[in-house]
Amino acid sequence: MATxxxxxxxxxxxxxTVSRVxxxxxxxxxxxxxxxxxxxxxxxxxxxxxxxALSTKQSTMIGLVWDTDHRRPGWRHPYLQDLxxxxxxxxxxxxxxxxxxxxxxxxxxxxxxxxxPVGYVNMTRRHHLGGLVLIDSGSDAEAFEAFAQSGVPxxxxxxxxxxxxxxxxxxxxxxxxxxxxxxxxxxxHSRIATITGPPGNQPSDARLSGYxxxxxxxxxxxxxGYVVAGDFYRxxxxxxxxxxxxxxxxxxxxxxxxxxxxxxxxxxxxxAGLRVPRDLALVGFDxxxxxxxxxxxxxxxxxxxxxxxxAAAKAIMAMxxxxxxxxxxxxxxQLVVRDSCGAR
Amino acid sequence: MATxxxxxxxxxxxxxTVSRVxxxxxxxxxxxxxxxxxxxxxxxxxxxxxxxALSTKQSTMIGLVWDTDHRRPGWRHPYLQDLxxxxxxxxxxxxxxxxxxxxxxxxxxxxxxxxxPVGYVNMTRRHHLGGLVLIDSGSDAEAFEAFAQSGVPxxxxxxxxxxxxxxxxxxxxxxxxxxxxxxxxxxxHSRIATITGPPGNQPSDARLSGYxxxxxxxxxxxxxGYVVAGDFYRxxxxxxxxxxxxxxxxxxxxxxxxxxxxxxxxxxxxxAGLRVPRDLALVGFDxxxxxxxxxxxxxxxxxxxxxxxxAAAKAIMAMxxxxxxxxxxxxxxQLVVRDSCGAR
DNA sequence: CTGAAAGCGCTTACAG
DNA sequence: CTGAAAGCGCTTACAG
Numbered sequence: 201m202a203t204x205x206x207x208x209x210x211x212x213x214x215x216x217t218v219s220r221v222x223x224x225x226x227x228x229x230x231x232x233x234x235x236x237x238x239x240x241x242x243x244x245x246x247x248x249x250x251x252x253a254l255s256t257k258q259s260t261m262i263g264l265v266w267d268t269d270h271r272r273p274g275w276r277h278p279y280l281q282d283l284x285x286x287x288x289x290x291x292x293x294x295x296x297x298x299x300x301x302x303x304x305x306x307x308x309x310x311x312x313x314x315x316x317p318v319g320y321v322n323m324t325r326r327h328h329l330g331g332l333v334l335i336d337s338g339s340d341a342e343a344f345e346a347f348a349q350s351g352v353p354x355x356x357x358x359x360x361x362x363x364x365x366x367x368x369x370x371x372x373x374x375x376x377x378x379x380x381x382x383x384x385x386x387x388x389h390s391r392i393a394t395i396t397g398p399p400g401n402q403p404s405d406a407r408l409s410g411y412x413x414x415x416x417x418x419x420x421x422x423x424x425g426y427v428v429a430g431d432f433y434r435x436x437x438x439x440x441x442x443x444x445x446x447x448x449x450x451x452x453x454x455x456x457x458x459x460x461x462x463x464x465x466x467x468x469x470x471x472a473g474l475r476v477p478r479d480l481a482l483v484g485f486d487x488x489x490x491x492x493x494x495x496x497x498x499x500x501x502x503x504x505x506x507x508x509x510x511a512a513a514k515a516i517m518a519m520x521x522x523x524x525x526x527x528x529x530x531x532x533x534q535l536v537v538r539d540s541c542g543a544r
Numbered sequence: 545m546a547t548x549x550x551x552x553x554x555x556x557x558x559x560x561t562v563s564r565v566x567x568x569x570x571x572x573x574x575x576x577x578x579x580x581x582x583x584x585x586x587x588x589x590x591x592x593x594x595x596x597a598l599s600t601k602q603s604t605m606i607g608l609v610w611d612t613d614h615r616r617p618g619w620r621h622p623y624l625q626d627l628x629x630x631x632x633x634x635x636x637x638x639x640x641x642x643x644x645x646x647x648x649x650x651x652x653x654x655x656x657x658x659x660x661p662v663g664y665v666n667m668t669r670r671h672h673l674g675g676l677v678l679i680d681s682g683s684d685a686e687a688f689e690a691f692a693q694s695g696v697p698x699x700x701x702x703x704x705x706x707x708x709x710x711x712x713x714x715x716x717x718x719x720x721x722x723x724x725x726x727x728x729x730x731x732x733h734s735r736i737a738t739i740t741g742p743p744g745n746q747p748s749d750a751r752l753s754g755y756x757x758x759x760x761x762x763x764x765x766x767x768x769g770y771v772v773a774g775d776f777y778r779x780x781x782x783x784x785x786x787x788x789x790x791x792x793x794x795x796x797x798x799x800x801x802x803x804x805x806x807x808x809x810x811x812x813x814x815x816a817g818l819r820v821p822r823d824l825a826l827v828g829f830d831x832x833x834x835x836x837x838x839x840x841x842x843x844x845x846x847x848x849x850x851x852x853x854x855a856a857a858k859a860i861m862a863m864x865x866x867x868x869x870x871x872x873x874x875x876x877x878q879l880v881v882r883d884s885c886g887a888r
Numbered sequence: 889c890t891g892a893a894a895g896c897g898c899t900t901a902c903a904g
Numbered sequence: 905c906t907g908a909a910a911g912c913g914c915t916t917a918c919a920g
Binding site: 557558559560561564571572573576595597598599600601 | 905906907908909911912913914
């Protein structure tokens, strides 16, 4: 690893000039600039990132807050990989790396926990991170609010935050849910129930309101017992479906606020001797891999998974280079009609 | 963010002493040490990482090489999330963060591509990374070999590498495959075919050899046309199954080297009017989520997914703190019997 | 257009 | 046990 000083000596210039060549090229004479550039290239010189960060108080890293080993060991993001692909690619395009921050549980207190957002904020200062991307695990709202207020640029995924340098990206959950339920209405269903995510969770609540809106559009409203809460995971879908089937007048169609719950519901329906979609129409949300693999293949509302990451990257870069936060980014969703709704 | 100097002034000591309190506590007088510690705690002092890295030439970050936006945009790791959870948690326990390195495609040439492993090696030097974790995307062997030879500590996942400071972790692929096929043999099958992963790929080849070994154990050997190559993805499983069904004497059982391909094979079998497991027994590999969701639920060989990450973290930490590389880590696998093999 | 100097915040021999 | 000093490699006013 060549250093700036070596380049300088080889070129007969000062290190300041070498530095300028890379940071304010227009301020240096063309001849010397090219000489420096050539030598730098030969030696494959690249500025040391630690030194640069120390000096400029800015690194080329964005922090990722993703709570893994904390209270909810079983928690999983429905499409983390796609999200990361989008995020990493878009960040790469700006020359930024993604730093997955260590979380608590270690001996040396280097990691932080969401119970102590200050720890993360400190970490971003110590590493001179450009900002923070916050991946929600369903109930981090308070912690995220603390980040948002801290003043470090941050963008949250799927949770509404507000702060001087904070924004968030989310899908058009209510619109997607509305389209899904409208589709069910269009198929002639009038007894449409929903299995929601955890109350208070932003996408969960939005999907529920989309469900209500679609019923309203149809001049109807949810029957008693037709809104039952799950937690986005499969088992809760099964339990919810069982409750729905126990009603005096069970639904003929169910909109589940996640594919996982839809699958859970499917299992429950099957166990109860119902055939999907003939006896029960089912629509999910997310369009994760299992949706297309399950039998019958699940009709669902697709989210733009890599788009999530890309949008987050864009938003954070805008705050780093530009100024204040822009409004929340709302990604379009798309109804994917497969077999579980009975449209085919 | 308090600096060491502030602590020093407040305590009436030099910055050197403050530094010692954190790095070689035993060399400083107990009273002053506690005074420093107390003040440091009050101000929530933590050493600036950039400065520390610049000075010690060591950061608390491990690089992650994960090729995303390159040639194979469709590539997916079967269980990246679990792997990352294990990796991140185990690294956190040592106070290390995970840096997902930017890849090529950006204007500023900050990212590297696997076609140019040197770029990554430079990056690890510039950031003073402790080492590199290499996630294989099926055909990165040559690039990984270059990393392994570079001298930077690195551990590859699922691809055998060799170098002065390099090792790898993988599952007991051959043992797992052998157990799976032995199970099929135990169920009375004698016409057992296999759908392999891409030839040359380490897990793929190992699984194939496990298949052969199990047949040999049974005093048999693969019939002509009973070994057909896929690429680990679903579509290739479907295609392979179609070829198997076109044989004069089609198999009564199939071991697919991945769950994705097993699902593909299942679809093909179903399309051909076969019932699984009655007409065809099927076993997969990986135990990813879809395995338990598909109908019939897939019998498969489970890998220790978070264990992969944990093992990688352990190996890299050992090389950072200790010295030379230890031998490859081989994780045990486990046969998970569900419905697709007909054992129930 | 370019250089000398100071500074970013820490660590580590070297004296004492 | 502790301080003064040098150094890590870069950037950025400040002069010239």
